[in-house]
Amino acid sequence: MTKYIVRRLLQAIPVVFLISVVCFFLMLLAPGGPQAQFNQNRFVTQDQVNAWLQHWCLVRNPGPLDMLKEYGGWLGVWNCHAGSLLSDQNLPNFLPGFLGGGDNGMLHGDWGISIYLNQPVADVILGRLPVTMLLMTTAWIIWLTLALLLGVMAAVKRYSIFDQIVTFFSYTFYSLPTFWLGLMLIYIFAVSLHWFPSQLIQSPRISPGPFASSVWWTAFWTNPGKYGWDVAMHLVLPVTTLVAVSVAGDSRFVRSAMLESLNQDYVRTARAKGLGERRVIFRHAFRNALLPIITNGALEVAFLFSGAIVTETIFSLQGMGYLFIQGLQAHDYFLLMGIVFIGAILVVVFNLVADVLYAVADPRIRYD
Amino acid sequence: MTSRIELPLGVEASVQSTGPGPERSDDVEVALKSLGQWQLAWKRFLRHRMALVGLAVFSAIALIAIIGPIVAPYNPIDIPGAKEQGGDPPTLQHIFGTDDAGRDVFTNIINGAHISLAVGLFSTLIAGVIGVIVGALAGAAGGFTDNVLMRIVDVTFAVPLLFLILVAAVFFGQGSVISLILVFGLLQWGLIARLVRAQFLSLRETDFVEAARAVGVSNLRITFRHILPNALGPVIVVMTLLMASNIVLEAFVSFLNFGIAATEPTWGNALSNSQGAMGDGNWWWAFFPGMCIALTVISINFIGDGLHDALDPRARL
Numbered sequence: 036m037t038k039y040i041v042r043r044l045l046q047a048i049p050v051v052f053l054i055s056v057v058c059f060f061l062m063l064l065a066p067g068g069p070q071a072q073f074n075q076n077r078f079v080t081q082d083q084v085n086a087w088l089q090h091w092c093l094v095r096n097p098g099p100l101d102m103l104k105e106y107g108g109w110l111g112v113w114n115c116h117a118g119s120l121l122s123d124q125n126l127p128n129f130l131p132g133f134l135g136g137g138d139n140g141m142l143h144g145d146w147g148i149s150i151y152l153n154q155p156v157a158d159v160i161l162g163r164l165p166v167t168m169l170l171m172t173t174a175w176i177i178w179l180t181l182a183l184l185l186g187v188m189a190a191v192k193r194y195s196i197f198d199q200i201v202t203f204f205s206y207t208f209y210s211l212p213t214f215w216l217g218l219m220l221i222y223i224f225a226v227s228l229h230w231f232p233s234q235l236i237q238s239p240r241i242s243p244g245p246f247a248s249s250v251w252w253t254a255f256w257t258n259p260g261k262y263g264w265d266v267a268m269h270l271v272l273p274v275t276t277l278v279a280v281s282v283a284g285d286s287r288f289v290r291s292a293m294l295e296s297l298n299q300d301y302v303r304t305a306r307a308k309g310l311g312e313r314r315v316i317f318r319h320a321f322r323n324a325l326l327p328i329i330t331n332g333a334l335e336v337a338f339l340f341s342g343a344i345v346t347e348t349i350f351s352l353q354g355m356g357y358l359f360i361q362g363l364q365a366h367d368y369f370l371l372m373g374i375v376f377i378g379a380i381l382v383v384v385f386n387l388v389a390d391v392l393y394a395v396a397d398p399r400i401r402y403d
Numbered sequence: 404m405t406s407r408i409e410l411p412l413g414v415e416a417s418v419q420s421t422g423p424g425p426e427r428s429d430d431v432e433v434a435l436k437s438l439g440q441w442q443l444a445w446k447r448f449l450r451h452r453m454a455l456v457g458l459a460v461f462s463a464i465a466l467i468a469i470i471g472p473i474v475a476p477y478n479p480i481d482i483p484g485a486k487e488q489g490g491d492p493p494t495l496q497h498i499f500g501t502d503d504a505g506r507d508v509f510t511n512i513i514n515g516a517h518i519s520l521a522v523g524l525f526s527t528l529i530a531g532v533i534g535v536i537v538g539a540l541a542g543a544a545g546g547f548t549d550n551v552l553m554r555i556v557d558v559t560f561a562v563p564l565l566f567l568i569l570v571a572a573v574f575f576g577q578g579s580v581i582s583l584i585l586v587f588g589l590l591q592w593g594l595i596a597r598l599v600r601a602q603f604l605s606l607r608e609t610d611f612v613e614a615a616r617a618v619g620v621s622n623l624r625i626t627f628r629h630i631l632p633n634a635l636g637p638v639i640v641v642m643t644l645l646m647a648s649n650i651v652l653e654a655f656v657s658f659l660n661f662g663i664a665a666t667e668p669t670w671g672n673a674l675s676n677s678q679g680a681m682g683d684g685n686w687w688w689a690f691f692p693g694m695c696i697a698l699t700v701i702s703i704n705f706i707g708d709g710l711h712d713a714l715d716p717r718a719r720l
Contacts, residue, residue, distance in 0.1 A: 058562075061567075207697075207701065210697055210704055215697070219686075222686050344566075348659065359569070364573075366574075374566070375567075
């Protein structure tokens with residue numbers, strides 16, 4: 036199993052490398068660039084813009100060679116400040132720092148500096164990660180529980196009123212645009228009823244500092260109830276938005292997996308043996324229906340990550356999805372690369388988790 | 404005198420007797436007409452009630468998209484000024500209300516319909532054509548070609564696609580409908596290519612392909628006459644669902660102001676403009692465009708559901 040995991044991770048390296056190439060060149064090839072923010076500013080001269088770009092190791096209207104250099108700088112192969120493939124120690128730049136290589140680029144663990152925020156990309160992302168993680172984990176747990184409950188019950192009571200209601204709602208919610216659902220929830224529950232807040236992750240009035248920063252944690256431990264409750268209230272609408280759409284699709288999925296399992300011979304055998312219905316459903320049918328559900332559940336983490344873009348934008352949550360949108364608006368190459376890179380790693384890891392869990396849950400599957 | 408006999412699978416027969424009575428059996432002519440795959444599929448589709456409703460609703464929306472702008476009650480860019488600040492709620496004159504500039508929301512929806520539908524349809528067609536070509540090439544050629552093509556597909560699956568689409572839309576979209584269609588289409592063919600390739604791999608092993616090969620049919624003919632038509636069923640279903648999701652995607656990208664230029668009256672732009680109005684309680688401004696998107700998507704999804712049942716070759720009539 037360990038060998039399998041290592042092999043899979045090694046196979047993922049070229050794919051992640053290719054996606055970084057595609058994404059970087061996509062951004063470089065497009066007209067405009069981060070210098071567009073100076074377009075309307077008549078106090079900034081062209082020379083100043085060029086110097087500013089050079090500070091970021093970028094050039095205006097890059098040719099193919101310039102693009103390669105810029106990408107090499109991001110990756111860590113190109114020593115941009117010396118303008119060569121060699122590091123300051125005159126050794127190949129891609130070598131690790133202690134072997135005389137450079138210190139810039141992903142290969143050396145340097146994610147670059149955000150053009151828009153003028154802070155290291157890794158720090159910015161780490162600061163925004165807690166909100167996204169909290170949002171995604173909460174949504175993921177609720178979503179999985181609900182999908183399982185609704186799907187299994189709909190399958191067991193097939194064609195009943197309950198089944199038809201679940202079917203109707205899942206078709207409807209599945210077709211609703213997520214962001215529009217979010218807007219409607221804001222209108223109903225925040226604007227009209229004043230039940231839940233519609234913006235941010237905590238109320239500015241009682242907020243001790245940015246969410247999950249050290250200041251925040253210190254304040255949190257003095258009064259967990261107050262700060263926890265505040266964050267929980269702010270999570271209700273975003274999580275509902277995120278969950279509603281995914282549950283709609285996945286309760287159908289659970290239902291069909293469960294139905295297939297209920298039609299198998301071993302379920303009939305279990306019933307024939309005289310086992311109780313509850314035992315037949317949960318010990319025999321459900322355990323076998325779990326296989327496709329587990330795979331699907333792990334794969335949907337990547338889907339939730341893109342769902343975070345939608346919900347964080349609508350509810351102004353300072354997470355990674357919102358950061359991504361801000362980076363897009365500012366044409367911030369390095370920030371965008373950092374977030375896409377995290378997305379790629381999430382996909383690789385959870386694809387692997389899905390396959391490993393599959394083998395754990397199904398003893399017939401072996402990976403060696 | 405014509406009597407019809409119910410025959411089970413894909414065969415229609417009519418019995419015409421020329422003589423005066425049924426006892427003159429030697430004068431009875433039996434004409435058998437077998438139904439083609441597509442006729443059978445159409446018959447199965449007609450049995451799917453929700454799909455028919457979906458088709459009717461979608462046709463109505465498509466009709467509105469085409470002739471709507473001609474018969475729309477107001478000029479979409481006519482700005483008479485709203486009576487109330489932030490737009491008037493729905494009244495008999497403006498059944499969906501007006502936005503803050505006093506533009507009729509209903510008129511804007513009608514004028515935006517063709518853009519939404521065009522983005523959904525054409526981006527899906529581009530993705531479909533590229534996907535079928537690449538998938539068929541990979542499935543039919545196998546070996547090195549297959550490997551290279553599938554690694555390219557892997558790359559588009561290596562990140563949540565929304566990220567890549569947003570990057571491409573922001574950097575290349577520039578507010579034009581055609582570039583948005585291209586961005587969607589060129590980034591989404593991977594799924595269809597995978598599907599077509601999988602179909603090719605499984606159909607290649609079937610008996611009828613084996614039989615065709617045994618009687619000496621050329622590889623080219625086997626690919627185009629025997630495998631491709633059978634592989635198309637699932638592709639059409641997936642393309643239907645893709646079209647629905649692309650309509651939502653267009654609205655979302657425009658909602659973020661990264662899509663079609665804000666001056667165009669698209670559904671996404673209508674929602675984008677309304678984002679601030681929601682806080683003031685002007686719900687109609689966002690509600691109706693969103694409902695239109697939802698209605699379109701639901702009807703397309705039901706059509707897809709019907710097609711799924713209809714195009715399944717194992718299904719009986």
